[in-house]
Amino acid sequence: MRTVAIIGSGMTRFGKHHDKSVIDLMSEAVLEALALSKVDRIDGLIVGTMSPEHYENRIGIANILAGHLGVEGAIVMRAENTSGSGGSALYTGWLTVACGLADIVVVVGGEKMTHLSTEENAAIIAGLVHEYERRTGVTLPSYAALVARYYLYKYNVPREALAYVAIKNHKNGSLNPKAHFQKEITPEDYFKSKMVADPLRVMDYAPISDGAAAVVLAPLDIASSYTSKPIVIKSIVGATDTLVLHEREDLLHLEAVRTSTQRALKEAKLTLNDVDLLEVHDMATILELIELESMGFFPRGGSWQAVIEGYTQLDGELPVNSSGGLKSKGHPIGATGVSQAHEVFLQMRREAERRQVRKDVRVALSMSMGGFGNNAYTVVYEVGW
Amino acid sequence: MRTVAIIGSGMTRFGKHHDKSVIDLMSEAVLEALALSKVDRIDGLIVGTMSPEHYENRIGIANILAGHLGVEGAIVMRAENTSGSGGSALYTGWLTVACGLADIVVVVGGEKMTHLSTEENAAIIAGLVHEYERRTGVTLPSYAALVARYYLYKYNVPREALAYVAIKNHKNGSLNPKAHFQKEITPEDYFKSKMVADPLRVMDYAPISDGAAAVVLAPLDIASSYTSKPIVIKSIVGATDTLVLHEREDLLHLEAVRTSTQRALKEAKLTLNDVDLLEVHDMATILELIELESMGFFPRGGSWQAVIEGYTQLDGELPVNSSGGLKSKGHPIGATGVSQAHEVFLQMRREAERRQVRKDVRVALSMSMGGFGNNAYTVVYEVGW
Numbered sequence: 001m002r003t004v005a006i007i008g009s010g011m012t013r014f015g016k017h018h019d020k021s022v023i024d025l026m027s028e029a030v031l032e033a034l035a036l037s038k039v040d041r042i043d044g045l046i047v048g049t050m051s052p053e054h055y056e057n058r059i060g061i062a063n064i065l066a067g068h069l070g071v072e073g074a075i076v077m078r079a080e081n082t083s084g085s086g087g088s089a090l091y092t093g094w095l096t097v098a099c100g101l102a103d104i105v106v107v108v109g110g111e112k113m114t115h116l117s118t119e120e121n122a123a124i125i126a127g128l129v130h131e132y133e134r135r136t137g138v139t140l141p142s143y144a145a146l147v148a149r150y151y152l153y154k155y156n157v158p159r160e161a162l163a164y165v166a167i168k169n170h171k172n173g174s175l176n177p178k179a180h181f182q183k184e185i186t187p188e189d190y191f192k193s194k195m196v197a198d199p200l201r202v203m204d205y206a207p208i209s210d211g212a213a214a215v216v217l218a219p220l221d222i223a224s225s226y227t228s229k230p231i232v233i234k235s236i237v238g239a240t241d242t243l244v245l246h247e248r249e250d251l252l253h254l255e256a257v258r259t260s261t262q263r264a265l266k267e268a269k270l271t272l273n274d275v276d277l278l279e280v281h282d283m284a285t286i287l288e289l290i291e292l293e294s295m296g297f298f299p300r301g302g303s304w305q306a307v308i309e310g311y312t313q314l315d316g317e318l319p320v321n322s323s324g325g326l327k328s329k330g331h332p333i334g335a336t337g338v339s340q341a342h343e344v345f346l347q348m349r350r351e352a353e354r355r356q357v358r359k360d361v362r363v364a365l366s367m368s369m370g371g372f373g374n375n376a377y378t379v380v381y382e383v384g385w
Numbered sequence: 386m387r388t389v390a391i392i393g394s395g396m397t398r399f400g401k402h403h404d405k406s407v408i409d410l411m412s413e414a415v416l417e418a419l420a421l422s423k424v425d426r427i428d429g430l431i432v433g434t435m436s437p438e439h440y441e442n443r444i445g446i447a448n449i450l451a452g453h454l455g456v457e458g459a460i461v462m463r464a465e466n467t468s469g470s471g472g473s474a475l476y477t478g479w480l481t482v483a484c485g486l487a488d489i490v491v492v493v494g495g496e497k498m499t500h501l502s503t504e505e506n507a508a509i510i511a512g513l514v515h516e517y518e519r520r521t522g523v524t525l526p527s528y529a530a531l532v533a534r535y536y537l538y539k540y541n542v543p544r545e546a547l548a549y550v551a552i553k554n555h556k557n558g559s560l561n562p563k564a565h566f567q568k569e570i571t572p573e574d575y576f577k578s579k580m581v582a583d584p585l586r587v588m589d590y591a592p593i594s595d596g597a598a599a600v601v602l603a604p605l606d607i608a609s610s611y612t613s614k615p616i617v618i619k620s621i622v623g624a625t626d627t628l629v630l631h632e633r634e635d636l637l638h639l640e641a642v643r644t645s646t647q648r649a650l651k652e653a654k655l656t657l658n659d660v661d662l663l664e665v666h667d668m669a670t671i672l673e674l675i676e677l678e679s680m681g682f683f684p685r686g687g688s689w690q691a692v693i694e695g696y697t698q699l700d701g702e703l704p705v706n707s708s709g710g711l712k713s714k715g716h717p718i719g720a721t722g723v724s725q726a727h728e729v730f731l732q733m734r735r736e737a738e739r740r741q742v743r744k745d746v747r748v749a750l751s752m753s754m755g756g757f758g759n760n761a762y763t764v765v766y767e768v769g770w
Contacts, residue, residue, distance in 0.1 A: 001386065001484055050445075053438030059512035060435075060467040063760050067515060067628030073644050075623040076760055077473040078465040082445040088462040095480040099386055101622060101652075127444035130452060237486065238460040243452030259458050267486075375448050375461055 004097045005223040005230035005384045006215045008037025009342040014211035014330030015114075015180040022052050022061070022112035023068050025212040025332075030069060030108050033214040037226055044075040044096050044105035048089025049334030050082050054124045055112055065108070075102050081238075082128055083283065085109060086337020087368025087377025090215070091236045097217045104222075109338035110212030121208050128371045130244045138245075141205060143372045144284035145197030147251050151286060152199060154252065155301030159199055163190040164307045165285035166203045166327055172314060173324025175355035180209045180330030204285045209330030213339035220384055229349045230384035233341075234268035238377040245372060252301075254294040254373035261295045261365070264378040272296050276361040277347055278318060279340035281369035282325040291367055292320065295378075315358040322347055322357050337368030337377065344381050389482040390608040390615035390769045391600045393422025394727040399596035399715030400499075400565040407437050407446070407497035408453050410597040410717075415454060415493050418599040422611055429460040429481050429490035433474025434719030435467050439509045440497055450493070460487050466623075467513055468668065470494060471722020472753025472762025475600070476621045482602045489607075494723035495597030506593050513756050515629045523630075526590060528757045529669035530582030532636050536671060537584060539637065540686030544584055548575040549692045550670035551588045551712055557699060558709025560740035565594045565715030589670040594715030598724035605769055614734045615769035618726075619653035623762040630757060637686075639679040639758035646680045646750070649763035657681050661746040662732055663703060664725035666754035667710040676752055677705065680763075700743040707732055707742050722753030722762065729766050 010032025012025050020028075026047070034042075045066055052058040062078040065071075075096060079089040086109035093107035113121060126139055138146075151157060166185060173179035185203060193203040223230035239259035242248055248255070265271060272295070280295075282288035292303040297318065306312060312320035323329045323343035326336060344364040346352040361383070368377045395417025397410050405413075411432070419427075430451055437443040447463040450456075460481060466473040471494035478492035498506055511524055523531075536542060551570060558564035570588060578588040608615035624644035627633055633640070650656060657680070665680075667673040677688040682703065691697060697705035708714045708728035711721060729749040731737040746768070753762045 051438055053436055054444065057512070059439065059509065060465075060756065062466060063513075063625070063628055063756055064515075066625050067759070072625055072627060073640075074625050075476075076466070076625045077476070077623065079477075080445075080463040080465060081447060081461070091460075091462070092464075092477055092480075095477075095484055095486075098484055099480055101480075124444065127442070128448075130449075238462065240448070240451050240457055240459050240461045242457060243448055255458075371445065371448055374452070 001098045002100060003220040004094050004217055004233050005220045006233065006341060006345050007218050007223045007226045007230050008033045008216040009214065009345045010036060011178050011213040011339055011342045012211045013178045014209045014332055017210040022056060022110050023065055025112060025210060026065055026108045026110040027068055029212040029214040030106055033106065033216050037216040039104050039216055039226060041104055042071045042074055042106050043102035044093065045071050046089045046093040046105065046107045047078040048085040048109035048338060049078065049111055050080060050085050051124065055116065081375050082370040083333050084337060084368045084370030084375050084377055085334040087379065090337060090341060090379055091238060091377055093217050094233050094236050097219055103218055105217045106214055107217060107338055108212060108214040109335040111332040111334045112210045113208050113332060114210050133244055133246065140372055142197045143245060144286050145200045148199050148286035151252055157304050161304035161308060162204055162285045163187050165282065165288050166190055168307065168313055169282060169321050169325040169327040172322050172355055173328025176324045176329060179324040179328050180207055181328045200284060206283050206326035206331035209332045211330060211332035211335045213335045213342045215338060215341050215345065223384065228385060231345050231348050232382045232384040234380040234382050235264045236377060236379045237264040237267060238375065241374050243374045252290055254290060256373055256376040257291050257294040257367060260376045260378040264380045268380040270363055270380060274363045275365050276359055277322065277344065277357060277364040278320045279323060279343055279366040280320060281367050282321060282327050283331065288320065314355060319357040322352065322355055340366035340368065341379065348383050386483045387485060388605040389479050389602055389618050390605045391618065391726060391730050392603050392608045392611045392615055393418045393601040394599065394730045395421060396563050396598040396724055396727045397596045398563045399594045399717055402595040407434065407441060407495050408450055410497060410595060411450055411493045411495040412453055414597040414599040415491055418491065418601050422601040424489050424601055424611060426489055427456045427459055427491050428487035429478065430456050431474045431478040431490065431492045432463040433470040433494035433723060434463065434496055435465060435470050436509065440501065466760050467755040468718050469722060469753045469755030469760050469762055470719040472764065475722060475726060475764055476623060476762055478602050479618050479621050482604055488603055490602045491599055492602060492723055493597060493599040494720040496717040496719045497595045498593050498717060499595050518629055525757055527582045528630060529671055530585045533584050533671035536637055542689050546689035546693060547589055547670045548572050550673050551575055553692065553698055554667060554706050554710040554712040557707050557740055558713025561709045561714060564709040564713050565592055566713045585669060591668050591711035591716035594717045596715060596717035596720045598720045598727045600723060600726050600730065608769065613770060616730050616733050617767045617769040619765040619767050620649045621762060621764045622649040622652060623760065626759050628759045637675055639675060641758055641761040642676050642679040642752060645761045645763040649765045653765040655748055655765060659748045660750050661744055662707065662729065662742060662749040663705045664708060664728055664751040665705060666752050667706060667712050668716065673705065699740060704742040707737065707740055725751035725753065726764065733766065733768050
C-alpha cells in the first residue's frame, strides 16, 4: 500500500445558496481544490452525498458531476452512508490511491437542502430512523434530547454544559469565513432560544445548509511535486452499531465511534495521546460530548467539564471543532465529512487564519458519523513533512 | 496488497417479486451466499444499488440492510454508479479486503423495480440522460436504437445479427433457474415482437426486474479454510467516457469499456487471449456487440459474425453471457454487476449445471456499465486453485 496525502482542498461557503444546485456547489469546491493543488488532471472522482434523489430528484450524481467537470477515463463513483457519506467517500478515495488504482483522486462531498422547507427536510431525515422506532414518532433531534436528558441526569450535569459546546462552536465559526453562522452567541442567547425537545433548544442543533467541500489526494511520493506541506491520511476505518436505538445497551455510549476510532488509531500506529486536533459530528451539542467520551478522550461523564474549562477551545490542549463544527459551520449532509478533512488540512498547515489553533498540529482525527451513531468513519491525519 | 477471493455467492431469482422489498431481496441473496461460504461473521458490507430513493422512497439503504442483517462493528457503505453500481460495489469491497481493512466482506447488489409501471420506470431511467440531450426526447433505449441503426448501416449487417444475440441469451437463460425469462426464443419470435425504436424490438431489450445478488470476499490465504475452490479477483478498474453522447467521436465505440478493460487486464498481468468467459452489459442486444468490439475481442464491425457462427455460445470458444445476460436473466439495476460475479463463480467451479460452458474457465471478465457506457468497471477473475 502507498502512503496517501491530501495536496489541496476547497470548500464553498456553507449556508443558503438559492441560485446553485448541488452540482454547482460540488464543482465550485472541486475547482478551488484543484486550483490550490495545481493538478491538471483527475484520475479518480469519488462523490459523497446522502440524497440528491430526494433533494433535487437527481439520479447518477457521480456521473453527472464527472460530465460537468469534463472528467474522462477516470475511476468515478458515489459513496453513500447518510450523514457519514463524506467519511465513506474519503475512505473509497483513500483506498483507490493507496492500492495504486489512481494517482490524483478528488473526493468531494455536498448536499443542497435549503430550497426545501423545514418540514420537508424533517420528512426526509425521518427516513434515517428505523421504521419500527419511527412509528413512535421519534426523530433524530428527539433521540438527541433523550440522550441529553439522560446524560444530565446520570452525571448530575448543569444545563450550562450543553450551552458551552454551542458557545465554543459559534465562537470558532465566527472566525471561519466559510461557516453558515459567523457570529458568537452568549449564554443568554442560548437560554433564550426556543426549546425544541427538552433539554435541547434551537441553539443545540446544527442548521440545515447547502454546501460542498473537496480534497485532492495523491500518493505521498508524488505529492511533494505539488506541495511542500502534504497532509498524510494515515488510516480510515468505518464501524457500525445497531440502527435501532433501543437495542443498544447504553444510550450514552456510541460503540461505532469507539470501534472505528480504536481501529483507525491502531492501523495508524498512534494513540489518543498523539491527537492534537479533533473534528467531530456535533449534529446536536450532546453528541460532541458523548463522542469525545466514546472515542476515549475523556472518561464517561467527564467531557463536559473539559469543555467548560476551555480544554477544547482554539487555545486549549485539544481543540475540538475549530471549524465551528456542524453547529456553526453548518451541515450540508454529504459535505460534512469532507469539510472536516478541509479544516484539518488548513490547521495542520497553519493556514486557518483567525481560527488557527495555538498548538502545532502533528496528528488530527475526524469523525464522520451516519445517522445517530449507527455508522462511523474515523480518519487519522498526520503532517507529511 | 492482499490477493482477494470470492468464497461464496448467492442470488435471488430475478423477475417480479410483488411481496418483497429491496431489503428482503438483498437479505435473501446475502444469506444464500453466507450459507454457501460457511462464514459466521461479516466484517464489511458494501451495498450496490441505483436508487432505492426513487423506487421505494428509502434513504440510507446500507445502514438499513446492516441493521436488518444484524451486522455490527463492520465497515458498511453503499456504492452507486447507476447501472454500474454492482461493479462499483465489487470495487469497494475488493479494495477493502486487498488493503487489509476487513477480512470477510459481503458485496450485495439489488434493485426493486417492478412495482412501478413501465412509464414510471422510464421516467426514473430518463434521469440518466444528460439534461441537454434529454430535452430532445432521447432515452437510453433510443440511444441504443440510434447506435444499432448506424452499426447495421456502416458494416452492412443484416438485422438477424441482433436477433442472434437475443436468441443466444434466451437459450442460456432458459437453462438458468434464477433467470427472469427461462424460455428460448426463435427468429420468428424475435421478428414478430413489437418494434420499440427501429431497428430495435421488444426482444432487443433487457426487461425491468426485481432481484439481488451477493458475493462473499476474503483474502486468499484465509479463503482456503472455507473452500477448496476460491475464485480470485485479480483486478477491478473503472473508467469514464463523456456523459453526453454527442460529444463522443465515434458512436460505435465505448471508450470507457476499452479503457477499463485494458487497464484491468494490465493490472492482472493478463491479456485478452487469456479470457475464457465473458459477462457483458447487454441492456440492448447492440450493446453486447459493440462492447465485445470496444473491449478488443473482435475487430470493429466483426463481433456479429462471431455471434452468428456460435463463437460466443456455451460450447463456443468464448462464451458470452452464459447466465442469460441482462436480456434473459433480467436487469434489477444494482444487482446486475454482482450477479455477473455470481455467474463467473459458478462457471469457474463447474457448478453452473445445465448451462455449464464446455471449456474449462481459468480466466473470466465481467463488464459492469453505467448509463450508456459513460462509466464502466471491468472485473478480472482467475481460478484460485
